[in-house]
Amino acid sequence: MTRRASQSDRTRQRRRPQRGRPSEARALLDVTTVAKAFVALLFLVSLVASVQLLRAEGTAVLVRVVATLYVTGLLVVGVFRDVTGTQWWRAAFFGGMVAYGLVEYLRAGGWFNLLFVVAGAAMLVTLALERR
Numbered sequence: 001m002t003r004r005a006s007q008s009d010r011t012r013q014r015r016r017p018q019r020g021r022p023s024e025a026r027a028l029l030d031v032t033t034v035a036k037a038f039v040a041l042l043f044l045v046s047l048v049a050s051v052q053l054l055r056a057e058g059t060a061v062l063v064r065v066v067a068t069l070y071v072t073g074l075l076v077v078g079v080f081r082d083v084t085g086t087q088w089w090r091a092a093f094f095g096g097m098v099a100y101g102l103v104e105y106l107r108a109g110g111w112f113n114l115l116f117v118v119a120g121a122a123m124l125v126t127l128a129l130e131r132r
Contacts, residue, residue, distance in 0.1 A: 039079045046072040064107065067100040087127060094123040 050065040074093050078084040084093075101116025 036079055039076050043072045043076045064103050067096070067103045071096040071100050087131070091124065091127055094120045094127070096120075098124070 046068055050069055053061050054065055071093070074089070074096055078089050078093065083089045097116050097120030101113050101118075101120060104110075105113035105117060
């Protein structure tokens with residue numbers, strides 16, 4: 001006499017992790033760690049570049065340095081505190097994009113800097129419409 005497997009037996013068999021494959025939690029940890037390392041490195045490079053720029057050109061580039069450090073610093077805070085999905089963080093980050101783009105556009109012109117302004121402003125409008 002053969003016994004039919006119950007639904008819960010079949011479900012348990014399907015949910016068993018396969019050997020040799022990392023679990024989803026482990027994969028998530030790896031992606032999070034890589035993202036944090038990348039953002040920390042980005043901030044470090046931004047900080048070193050800002051210090052060198054200030055040494056070379058003096059306080060004339062202070063607005064540019066502040067805008068750069070604001071955006072990268074806010075990115076570090078968002079990733080390390082896991083708050084990039086919150087409304088306040090998004091508004092602060094996209095506002096920083098607009099400020100950075102404006103500073104760079106007024107300094108050097110160029111379509112790429114203008115794209116930063118337009119993209120940041122579009123995201124701010126989208127956030128405002130979501131709040132309604």
